[in-house]
Amino acid sequence: MCCKRVGARLIVSVPVALCQNPHFRIISGSPMPNLECRPRIEALRNQQIREVANMAMSVKDVLPFWFGESHRPTPEAIRAAGAAALMGGATFYTPTLGLPALRAELAAYLSRIHRPIGPERVAITSSGVSALMIAMQALVESGDRVVVVTPVWPNLVEIPKILGARVTTVPLHFGTTGWALDLSQLVDAIRPGVTAVLINSPNNPTGWTLSRAEQEVILARCRELGVWLIADDVYERLYFQGSCAPSFLDLVEPTDRFIGANSFSKAWRMTGWRVGWAVMPEALIPGCSKLIEYNTSCVPGFIQAAACVALKDCEADVAAMVDEVRSNQQRLYDCLGAVDRIELGSPARGGMYAFFRIEGLSNSLDFCKQLVREARVGLAPGSAFGDEAPEFLRWCIASDPAKLEEGLSRFVRHLS
16 A cells, blocks of 8 residues: 555555455545444344343433343352352362263252253253354354244354354244244244254243153154254243253254253342353263363353352252242233233243233334333343344333233223
């Protein structure tokens, strides 16, 4: 690149190679660095739930039901264990795959509620979403095809796109009995050339839950074609028809192409701790160990000490939370079921949300912002979870019953 002055003008000659460089652009005749992320990242959808929550922070007296977390803090025994480990000096690097004690405790826990699983198949991750990202990084190349059942938490659709994968969505269908899967449609989408299929069950936001029969069909299809099956099991303990939702872990063999991602966030109320895990074939563990190292290195030791106590001593806390969410679900359905404009379907079998449609609503994001300003109620827009649900709203029902009651009163008044 060279410059020369012609009268009062400065002429800049820019090499062709620089003009063609995507990290530079010409502004007013001068080469300027392009300071944006690569186009694939710029194209990722915005997090609409955060958009609503952020604008609500300047509004007083808002009742927040937008995030997927309990109103209660982490159980005391877990907090005490984490604090004791922290004060005891557990502040150093830990093994990449997790402390042996936690991997063993987690394997024992999973073996109790599913089939026998050894610690050599378990990796501790810095949150459930980190487990999903590690799984995708381990399996997916740019251009690969990934199938996702939607509507769903947006991370499941966007993570494969970060890696350059092409995503095919298979939508659930809403009716008077709630949300349902067209199993034949999913089986047809899992075809030769597909690398992986992602399923979240119980589902965020709908609460839809796979049956054992559906799981058997899906697993058989993936085995037939050599497709990886990735299950987001974060809500498996928030299930209203038993102690644990049907899981692929009850069916898969150690050598199946299967990864189960999970988290301590929901059932044990540890959203702020950021600790999760993944179950996978033992042959995948060394590669995922590298990926954990290159992503986050390890989970802090004092957090893992707290997670051990969660698994060993906090079943009663999990059960109490499930009871509260179930009770809140019944109260919300009783209240909103009497409102003409609202379509609820049947109560969900699992999860921690009510996902319902409002007749005549076309832009749930704008409606949620209006709801914050005018009714002081914070909900999540259905459009945050995919194009299938622009007229839906998600209400987190893992909330204080008194605040839920007040929120329902404000919401119904606003609709009226």
